[in-house]
Amino acid sequence: MAFDAIETPFGESGRIVGGSATYLAWSASNFVKPVNQISVIGEDFPESELSALAGRGVHLEGVQRKMGQKSFFWAGRYHMDMNTRDTLDTQLNVLADFNPVVPDSYQGSEFLMLGNLMPSLQLSVIRQLKQRPRLIVMDTMNFWMDIAMDDLLVTLREVDVLMVNDSEARQLSGEFSLVKAAKAIRKMGPRFLVIKKGEHGALLFHEDQVFFAPALPLEDVFDPTGAGDTFAGGFIGHLAATRDISFDNMKSAIIKGSALASFCVEKFGTSRMKEISAADIDQRIQQFVDLVNFEITLAG
């Protein structure tokens, strides 16, 4: 939970609320309550944002507020293709010595989503849970592959689902073919692998099965920040709500995550996530069905 300042070809956001856990909570809380949040914020993080999350059934006991300190801050500029960006500023602030603590009230959580963070901290959360969750989903990024690969490999052995983008899947596996990359990564621990390809959709790999979900073709992507976290929040939110971790239900989870991500990119930050209703989400999911649905007659 943090602050971002985002520049895109369409405008500048100024300093706004962001952070993986913020997007995850806004997204997952469309489907499941409570969401037991673990994060760290500074004195500067607005109380109104916390109240808004609490109002959606997000428990905040695991969110540490460090008085006299500042929240994590990231500033970045997106290029025209909206797939690449330059980091203009990173201020770790409260994240520099973050030590996540799982409150007693969170014990027994059945679904654990590890937002993108130092792998050793992700592992610490897993280790603090007395009963292993039914499903552990982990997000990570190339940065940790560069500077903390050993910790990342240890953490990977503990998770069920890994989510990375295509270039991260290639970096982690050393394979260019995503099919080969998926095989290699599943040997590192996760039984399921989600490869996010941004505007090109997402792939789900499990044993010898593969599922592909497109991204909705949009007139404009206004701000891609948080789209991956929103996708992940919708994914685990749907699984937690249905309590069904089959491959078939993960397909639905990916479509729901994609639908939520398609809203997220329509405005800066979490603005669009704060507006949408269940009916909006249903309508968007129907667009996904229409987008990929076809009837075909085989010759044989």
Place this chain on the structure above:
Amino acid sequence: MAFDAIETPFGESGRIVGGSATYLAWSASNFVKPVNQISVIGEDFPESELSALAGRGVHLEGVQRKMGQKSFFWAGRYHMDMNTRDTLDTQLNVLADFNPVVPDSYQGSEFLMLGNLMPSLQLSVIRQLKQRPRLIVMDTMNFWMDIAMDDLLVTLREVDVLMVNDSEARQLSGEFSLVKAAKAIRKMGPRFLVIKKGEHGALLFHEDQVFFAPALPLEDVFDPTGAGDTFAGGFIGHLAATRDISFDNMKSAIIKGSALASFCVEKFGTSRMKEISAADIDQRIQQFVDLVNFEITLAG
């Protein structure tokens, strides 16, 4: 119909038979006979290749053989990502003064596929047909946008379906968003637009409808040469066989084209296209169904 010499990270083909019209004919003839071929070849083009095509129901009366001249030749090297390539050599040879002539026996053809070529020559074929085909599909490339945009725009007004890749759609329309690009291009003439995204699949746009078909995730892409032509051949071959040019049937045509393209890239040139059976194609199509098929329950 031409010769290629292809280098990929996996090997070198040497001089092999290629060319848009070759791939189109191999592909379309899986679904429909006859295919009335129009092209130009030199004295060096192997008779055995012509016999093989004739054996599949490809009529060759419209293929001009220029004795004492050489067939078109292209040499290229693919980069590791297999999406980008360098041209090492281009020898126009018989293409330099090609003037396509539609034989009388081809008059009345209901489905016309214009492979990638100078737009003025594509237009010439349209103009030679006394009765307008039910469906005209056109492939083109960025090269013609650079050097023959005026001719391209004139030809575009005469066609029903345009096929281009994503960067060509952006160049032609001046729009970065593919949704906006599709709107702009449909105003130039084609009622249908297929945007090919290589390993990221293909989009079909028509009025306010959009359909997305993924590419099959493959362990290895051995040689992408001809994949777009093979896709186009399967697309128009299916439409011609079913004589149904509805949006819904174009979805099936795209899946069938994608299935054929997924075979094409498995070996150099047309080798793989020469091996596959109807059962192989059915099996591949079933993989596409499995890849994108999902059941979802809406909340509302």
